[in-house]
Amino acid sequence: MKKAFKATAAVALALVQAVCLFSVASSALVSVKLGDLNNNGIIEAADARTALRIATRLESASDYQLRSGDLNADGSISAAEAREILRAATKLSTLEKDTADFYSVTLPQSELFSINKVSGTTLANAGDSFAFMLDIAPSCSQSNPVVKLNGEEITAEDGVYTVADIRADCTVTVEDVKLNTYSVTLPRQTGATFSPYGSANPDFVEHGKSFRFTVALDAAYSGSSLTVRANGTKLTPASGIYTVEEITADTVITVSGLKINTYTVTLPKETDENGIPLGFTIVPEQGCTSPVAYAGSYSFKVILADSCSQSDITVKANSVELTADADGIYTIENIKANQSVTVSGVKANPTGVMVLEDSPSNKFIVAAAAERDGSSKANMVAIYEERFDSQPSDSNFVLEFDGSGTKSPDTLKYVYYIKADMTVKTIKADSALLLFTDTEGYIAVKLIKDQIMPQYPDYFDGV
Numbered sequence: 009m010k011k012a013f014k015a016t017a018a019v020a021l022a023l024v025q026a027v028c029l030f031s032v033a034s035s036a037l038v039s040v041k042l043g044d045l046n047n048n049g050i051i052e053a054a055d056a057r058t059a060l061r062i063a064t065r066l067e068s069a070s071d072y073q074l075r076s077g078d079l080n081a082d083g084s085i086s087a088a089e090a091r092e093i094l095r096a097a098t099k100l101s102t103l104e105k106d107t108a109d110f111y112s113v114t115l116p117q118s119e120l121f122s123i124n125k126v127s128g129t130t131l132a133n134a135g136d137s138f139a140f141m142l143d144i145a146p147s148c149s150q151s152n153p154v155v156k157l158n159g160e161e162i163t164a165e166d167g168v169y170t171v172a173d174i175r176a177d178c179t180v181t182v183e184d185v186k187l188n189t190y191s192v193t194l195p196r197q198t199g200a201t202f203s204p205y206g207s208a209n210p211d212f213v214e215h216g217k218s219f220r221f222t223v224a225l226d227a228a229y230s231g232s233s234l235t236v237r238a239n240g241t242k243l244t245p246a247s248g249i250y251t252v253e254e255i256t257a258d259t260v261i262t263v264s265g266l267k268i269n270t271y272t273v274t275l276p277k278e279t280d281e282n283g284i285p286l287g288f289t290i291v292p293e294q295g296c297t298s299p300v301a302y303a304g305s306y307s308f309k310v311i312l313a314d315s316c317s318q319s320d321i322t323v324k325a326n327s328v329e330l331t332a333d334a335d336g337i338y339t340i341e342n343i344k345a346n347q348s349v350t351v352s353g354v355k356a357n358p359t360g361v362m363v364l365e366d367s368p369s370n371k372f373i374v375a376a377a378a379e380r381d382g383s384s385k386a387n388m389v390a391i392y393e394e395r396f397d398s399q400p401s402d403s404n405f406v407l408e409f410d411g412s413g414t415k416s417p418d419t420l421k422y423v424y425y426i427k428a429d430m431t432v433k434t435i436k437a438d439s440a441l442l443l444f445t446d447t448e449g450y451i452a453v454k455l456i457k458d459q460i461m462p463q464y465p466d467y468f469d470g471v
């Protein structure tokens with residue numbers, strides 16, 4: 009690829025002046041040994057062979073080879089000259105002239121650019137011109153090269169630099185050719201911070217170098233699974249470090265997959281395993297759905313069933329107790345983990361009060377005594393419910409103890425279970441535990457001993 013340089017009429021004029029304006033050197037610095045095309049000091053068959061290949065255009069000649077093989081100085085190597093060199097190599101004859109002298113044009117060498125000859129030769133006769141183009145490597149395309157002849161800047165016309173009217177050795181130099189630098193643009197996106205790794209500078213990455221960077225996820229985005237690309241090519245991090253290899257262009261890093269964390273809110277079941285309602289329902293506030301975004305909140309009401317309306321409930325989220333606001337709304341704030349809501353303390357409202365009475369005229373004692381021969385009202389205690397709604401209750405018991413005078417779970421002999429319609433069921437207390445067929449009786453006796461009697465510790469013994 010040729011690189012064009014700005015050229016104007018003024019430049020063209022400058023070119024004419026930018027020649028080797030030196031006095032003719034008293035002696036040329038380069039003396040070419042004629043016939044010695046490979047410049048090893050000896051004329052040999054190999055030199056003749058090369059000359060012939062150049063003469064027959066099988067090979068192109070370097071400036072030195074051309075000068076060395078052109079015995080008659082007419083500007084080209086002929087087959088006749090190749091033969092003459094062979095004769096000299098085989099000592100059949102000697103060359104007319106041993107050497108020829110030229111002015112040298114010394115050219116710079118670099119991997120970053122090349123000098124391509126347009127016309128002339130770097131081994132010049134007095135008054136010759138040498139023209140060349142400068143090709144900058146793609147890796148240096150951003151450079152603004154300065155071409156100098158013996159330290160003085162020269163300019164090109166249509167991309168061609170000309171060293172005219174050569175009358176002394178001269179040197180071409182090229183300055184300010186350097187590797188391109190590129191920028192790496194890191195994403196700026198909510199949820200992640202991209203940082204150059206170590207001392208990497210994203211604004212100046214030299215051609216062919218790599219660039220490394222890291223990504224730190226914000227806490228709210230910590231669950232994201234990122235896909236990171238450099239100019240569309242997916243990058244895979246190694247030990248958390250992303251590397252863009254061998255950068256040869258400005259590079260844009262993109263990221264996808266950034267997602268704010270979400271957490272589930274699990275509400276308690278409103279029925280037991282048999283489908284029986286547990287006495288409450290949870291009603292989420294408008295707009296409250298699970299999952300909840302990081303640091304979000306979730307509000308709900310707990311509606312108690314009418315039958316449980318007097319319950320003193322405890323509401324927790326992950327064992328942290330929540331307090332309802334004035335409107336009865338519970339809110340889990342600043343959610344950063346999955347939440348499990350529990351409601352405890354829901355129980356059926358009491359339907360009445362339990363009363364203990366041991367008067368022999370109590371109607372339950374009377375009914376119980378009538379039920380069993382040999383019973384004694386004096387050893388009986390009635391515990392029965394007086395309902396708030398004044399309706400007869402099914403929760404009526406008469407306890408009959410032995411005649412020892414002590415009333416304790418151990419001296420309990422019979423439990424009479426009396427329903428609202430005053431029907432009596434007699435349960436033998438001391439054998440109840442053995443009567444597995446009499447489940448209802450077993451439960452009734454256990455209830456009396458374990459739960460009802462202990463409510464009257466001043467009255468009963470051993471509770």
Ligand SMILES: [Ca+2]
Binds near residue numbers: 044046048051052
């Ligand atoms: Ca030789």
Ligand SMILES: [Ca+2]
Binds near residue numbers: 084
């Ligand atoms: Ca010739």
